[in-house]
Amino acid sequence: MCNPQKLLEIIDLHVSIEDKKILKGINLTIHRGEIHALMGPNGSGKSTLANALMGHPAYRVTKGKVIFKGQNILKMSPDERARLGLFLAFQYPTAIPGVTVSNFLRTAVNSVRNEEINVLDFHKRLNEKMKMLAMDKSFTKRYLNDGFSGGEKKQSEVLQLVMLEPEMVILDETDSGLDIDALKIVSSDINKVMNENMGMLIITHYVRILQYIKPQFVHILFNGEIVESGDYSLAEHLEEKGYNFIMNEEQN
């Protein structure tokens, strides 16, 4: 029997893009209620992990397993993974011109629930959630990510997160491109969403976001491998010494 608290288990995961090996044996276990941070310099494979977990077709898993809620999800399509409760907040969300945020969210909510939500109920829920996130109502009438500022894109990702109620959330560089005010808003929104049934993996280059969303566990990814794991103090250590220090340590 698997531990009921165990939410996501990544076992010896190897991932290639075209023929280039990017991830070389990642092991990571996330329990319900835990926030993990995965930090690493550019090119270390952070986003590759995010995309591979969500099932991007360009990222080829050559070895390993990913067990989510007791099921190996590697054979599943991205939409099947989403319906099982996995959510990826994108670093660069794509624009879908002509499709309003509201229309898109309703389609997405219906898809993950596998049943049609009553239109009135949907709008009631959407209004509540937007109020909670202090978002302007007019936002829902705009076309998805079309002409959004960096901050708006990230807020839109958080709104989707809130509406879809996933169990496992991956935030891929959610802090990138945000000024400090926007980062505070987005972080506080994410904190409102986090609960003891949920797991969270924050992928980031900088410690900044971790000051607002405090992880219990911090992992350092370097050259496709997790080279160090620890508690929050590891992030502070990193902030002080920088990636070069870790990289040098590794190389020596």
Place this chain on the structure above:
Amino acid sequence: MAANEVPKIGLDKYKYDFKNPENYYFRVQKGLSREVVQTISEMKNEPDWMRQIRLRALEIYNKKPIPKWGGNLDDIDFDDIYYYIKPAEKMGKSWDDIPRDIRETFDKLGIPEAEQKYLSGVGAQYESEAVYHSLRENLKKQGVIFLDMDSGLKQYPDLVREYFGTVVPTGDNKFSAMNTAVWSGGSFVYIPEGVHVDIPLQAYFRINARNMGQFERSLIIAEPGSYLHYIEGCTAPIYSEDSLHSGVIEIIVKKGARIRYTTIQNWAPNVYNLVTQRAVVYEDAVMEWVDGNIGSKLTMKYPAVFLKGRGARGEILSMSYAGKGQHQDAGAKAVHLAPDTSSNIISKSISSNGGRASYRGLVKVSKNADRVKSNTRCDALILDDISRSDTYPYMEVDNATARISHEATVSKIGDEQLFYLQSRGLTENEAMALIVRGFVESIVKELPMEYAVELNRLIELQMDGSIG
């Protein structure tokens, strides 16, 4: 879900592919000849001047070569087509009056229901003749005329004679000549000065027989300051033999009037759809064409505005979807003949499953037309590697004060877009459909709600099976 809340308007792919036995009251022999033209005219008991117009048109038709541009017309066997089929002895005064199988056809297409719920008037044409026509009493009292073209000719011969062929001359192209020779049915609409028809009129064209040629001829006259929204829908069952639909639509928009003409064409994939539609637009008047081409084997159709009065405006919104075995050669024509006229052309085309979508457009500015403004925007979306999209914009500008812009984009559905939507729980098909729906949104939102819902459904049906 909204799709269940609004009545169906009868363009659904699965609903329209049904056939009735070919019971007809009268049918000419196959092929196009002087004798066939004479017979049609006699059947209709027309005035001699109309017969002369037809016979002259036949001569012009015979002289004109088949166009070598646009789509492939070489495979049409013009001798294997019935140019006139009269389905019933007379037109019905009510739906109960018309032969049962024909009535059932329109029931299935949801036309009587739509008539009750959201239309001012309905015309229903089956093969070559109108079988039913209605117009709300209050509009009749205001002097609005909405008849099939044959009845229009009988009841208002002077009006028809004054305007017939003035917008689209017989010799404009081979198919306008063909239509003029054998025309039958279509709509005759007259809106008196200052009258606003706020609820749309709809004409529905149905082909049932195989090897059928349908040649409706419509004439719409909008007196100064009037308004009309006219909607045209077309379907046919699927046969392996080709059918031909070649309509001519002439519209006169007088000073300060405004007409919107919306077509949602969902012909079966064995129908050649070769239509000439054109409006002359006078001072400060507005003509809007909204053209949705979903069906047919080949469509060649370029709704046109001839802007003749100062300040006249033309809008042409064209949407086409070319699926397997289809070629949509659609576009627009804006001819600026007066100062301060403006035109706006938006074209959105989608090609999938080996289909081909072409935009073909002409913007022309005459010497004396100062301060013309014209914008063209055409966007093409290609869903896979075996489909094709082309753009053929033509410009003839003889006045240096004109401000003309043209913008074109071609895009493919990107893996990133698909992945993004799939990561939110949408299946690949749902994701594609959503992207396509977003792509055509700026045109679909111009349609009345019932039609917008139906058009979105049609697009989704078109896409079914187009993804491997």
